[in-house]
Amino acid sequence: MALQALKNINRTAAANNEQPQGFPAMLEQFKGEIARALPKHINPDRMARIALTAFRMTPKLGECDPRSVFAAVIQSSQLGLEVGLMGEAHLVPFGNQCQLIPGYTGLMKLARQSGLVQDIYAHEVRMNDTFALKLGMERSLEHEPLTAPGGFPASDEERGEVVGFYAVGVLKDGSRTFVAMGRKEVESIRDGSRGYQAARKYKKESVWDTDFVAMGLKTVIRRICKFLPKSPELATALAMDEKAHAGQGQNLNLNDVIDGSYAPVDVAEGAEEIKDKPPAKAESQPQSAKAVSKLEKLDKVVAALKSASTVEALDEIYIRAEVDLEDAELDVALREYRKCKDAITEQGSLV
Known part of the structure; x- marks a missing residue:
């Protein structure tokens, strides 16, 4: 409360x-x-x-x-x-x-605590490591870091320059998924960061300069989290991180934070965009239909959340909503989820 x-x-x-x-x-x-x-x-x-x-x-x-x-x-x-x-x-x-x-250790913590992900981890790959990646119908990823005498890991200097990163997610049922990104792809994401751009402009060091490996690990963790089932906490952390990466405000309102109803996107602003954005001339009808479809889906999700009687049911509804909703609509659903969860929890404490 x-x-x-x-x-x-x-x-x-x-x-x-x-x-x-x-x-x-x-x-x-x-x-x-x-x-x-x-x-x-x-x-x-x-x-x-x-x-x-x-x-x-x-x-x-x-x-x-x-x-x-x-x-x-x-x-x-x-x-x-x-x-x-x-x-x-x-x-x-x-x-x-x-x-x-959020840091990459924080994102991994939230993924594990969701109860939907058994484990999640990431590593950098260096020039002198053995690395094999296979995609297609049967995917596989193998990484053998260079070893020193006795079988222990060699030093970073001996292993060579970083050439890429990968992250692995182990789901609740034991199945695994992974993503791998070469150094150039990671550097491309770095170059699109507003913080990094500002540091270059004013000739200052950024976290990418001082902690490149940590930022690379965070990049692949963020990427794999998009393909994993997410708790509301992980979804919020990812959205906040995305706002910061894009150089945008996080809309951290003290009252909403205290209420537990905070969402990184200003919901009112998002709703106005859907309502007031003029349709393109060539695509006016499809865009309008798409906006209506989004709002209809959102209404159904909100109604389902309000009718849920247990936290477990709420979790299931929200997880399914992630498939159909995005951006501002998903943030509305997140706020409604938290309000309903608080109400169920408070009602349970009175029984």
């Missing part, structure tokens, strides 16, 4: 025509309320310490609106990810706003 004390952060600052207090002071002031807003398995004291450490490690965050930092920290906890040194998620300045960017 949303806590009014936290929601009043925005309202009080506006009413008093004041800048909100700094993030460390805000974290201390609302520690008790944070504890009640977090999922039960999250330790609020540990979360606060980790968040404060992450904040101090990035001085530029001090120039961000502290409410956005606060929202990013709460959202990270809602997803079940720790910000900072563990690499599960990172607080990153974006103008005067803070963004929450």
